[in-house]
Amino acid sequence: MTPNTLDQARVEEFAGNVLETYTRSIVTLMIDLGYRTGLFESAAQGPTTSEGLAERAGLQERYVREWLAAMTTAGIVEFDATARTYTLPAEHAACLTGPGAANLAPLARVTTHLAEHVPRVASAFREGGGVPYSEYRPEFTNVMDSVSRNFFDEHLVERVVPLAPGLPERLAAGARVADVGCGTGHAVVLLAKAFPGSTFVGYDLAEDAIAQARAEAAEAGADNAYFEVRDAAKLTADPPYDAVLTFDCIHDQADPAGVLERINAMLVPGGNYVMMEPAASSLLEENVANPVAPLLYGVSTLHCMTVSLASGGVGLGTAWGAQMTREYLAHAGFGPVLAYDAPDDPLDTIFVTHKPETTEP
Numbered sequence: 147m148t149p150n151t152l153d154q155a156r157v158e159e160f161a162g163n164v165l166e167t168y169t170r171s172i173v174t175l176m177i178d179l180g181y182r183t184g185l186f187e188s189a190a191q192g193p194t195t196s197e198g199l200a201e202r203a204g205l206q207e208r209y210v211r212e213w214l215a216a217m218t219t220a221g222i223v224e225f226d227a228t229a230r231t232y233t234l235p236a237e238h239a240a241c242l243t244g245p246g247a248a249n250l251a252p253l254a255r256v257t258t259h260l261a262e263h264v265p266r267v268a269s270a271f272r273e274g275g276g277v278p279y280s281e282y283r284p285e286f287t288n289v290m291d292s293v294s295r296n297f298f299d300e301h302l303v304e305r306v307v308p309l310a311p312g313l314p315e316r317l318a319a320g321a322r323v324a325d326v327g328c329g330t331g332h333a334v335v336l337l338a339k340a341f342p343g344s345t346f347v348g349y350d351l352a353e354d355a356i357a358q359a360r361a362e363a364a365e366a367g368a369d370n371a372y373f374e375v376r377d378a379a380k381l382t383a384d385p386p387y388d389a390v391l392t393f394d395c396i397h398d399q400a401d402p403a404g405v406l407e408r409i410n411a412m413l414v415p416g417g418n419y420v421m422m423e424p425a426a427s428s429l430l431e432e433n434v435a436n437p438v439a440p441l442l443y444g445v446s447t448l449h450c451m452t453v454s455l456a457s458g459g460v461g462l463g464t465a466w467g468a469q470m471t472r473e474y475l476a477h478a479g480f481g482p483v484l485a486y487d488a489p490d491d492p493l494d495t496i497f498v499t500h501k502p503e504t505t506e507p
């Protein structure tokens with residue numbers, strides 16, 4: 147096709163889309179800045195000038211004013227040109243502030259963090275292999291903590307645990323539970339505090355994450371929470387567990403099928419398995435209409451897939467999807483699978499299943 151035969155309107159429309167994409171990616175970094183500096187929390191206190199906001203947040207006014215200009219032109223903050231005041235509307239504050247799972251601001255850190263790894267991932271495109279998990283730490287550990295902490299605080303005990311049939315009763319009666327790929331262990335600490343008669347063990351490869359988890363458990367007085375640096379590929383079933391949880395961990399694995407088989411082997415017959423994984427279809431064509439699918443595939447390329455490939459793994463990818471998840475669970479020996487949308491989290495699905503009793507058909 148020569149320039150003369152190009153549909154110029156389509157070219158211009160697409161060029162506009164590209165520029166809009168670049169604009170939004172920079173806005174993401176500005177949201178990260180607002181999150182890190184506490185500017186959203188300060189702005190949510192009410193309309194103010196740039197000087198007023200800088201004073202509230204204890205920051206330099208010139209930086210705050212430039213950030214406010216970006217926020218205003220991005221449609222996040224409203225500007226009153228007469229009063230020279232800026233307002234974070236309550237509806238926007240609901241999405242960018244507070245300790246709840248609805249606060250999307252921490253998610254902006256993912257973009258900032260993964261952007262640092264673009265050059266290394268580009269090399270892997272040429273040379274094969276991948277970027278190992280260790281190269282993402284310690285920043286990755288802290289980014290993941292800030293992304294999932296609010297979700298666990300708000301929903302783990304009240305909404306996630308009850309999805310697994312019989313699990314609340316087991317935990318109340320006293321059960322042995324593992325969180326595989328527990329990161330900084332916040333989920334384990336919350337469960338340990340909520341169910342003091344049960345024992346919880348968090349496993350993770352990351353020494354920095356396990357150190358943070360132990361510190362948090364000690365500070366919380368959760369003496370029924372234990373943590374161990376352990377590769378999920380080397381988990382043992384001695385003694386067996388009544389329930390295993392994995393949050394956003396299986397798709398990263400070098401050998402996800404092997405890890406799922408180990409998890410199945412770790413469980414008592416009838417034991418629960420609760421698995422949170424990114425919400426997607428296994429078929430690209432079914433993800434085209436999903437507005438967050440590019441986020442999943444992008445995070446996959448820049449982290450989840452490449453860490454698996456780095457250790458010679460299968461590189462499932464973040465969007466390995468519900469159909470493949472069910473196949474893997476069946477292959478690992480699990481029973482029927484129920485799938486739920488993760489509360490307040492459009493990016494994840496919670497799969498609930500169990501290890502069949504030997505007498506089950």
Ligand SMILES: C[S@@+](CC[C@H](N)C(=O)[O-])C[C@H]1O[C@@H](n2cnc3c(N)ncnc32)[C@H](O)[C@@H]1O
Nearest residue numbers: 294327328329350351352376377378393394395
């Ligand atoms: C995406 S993060 C999720 C962390 C935590 N579950 C959360 O939701 O915040 C995945 C975690 O799994 C851990 N991980 C990945 N592969 C692992 C393996 N083979 N064995 C143990 N942990 C692993 C990583 O170190 C990381 O902490």
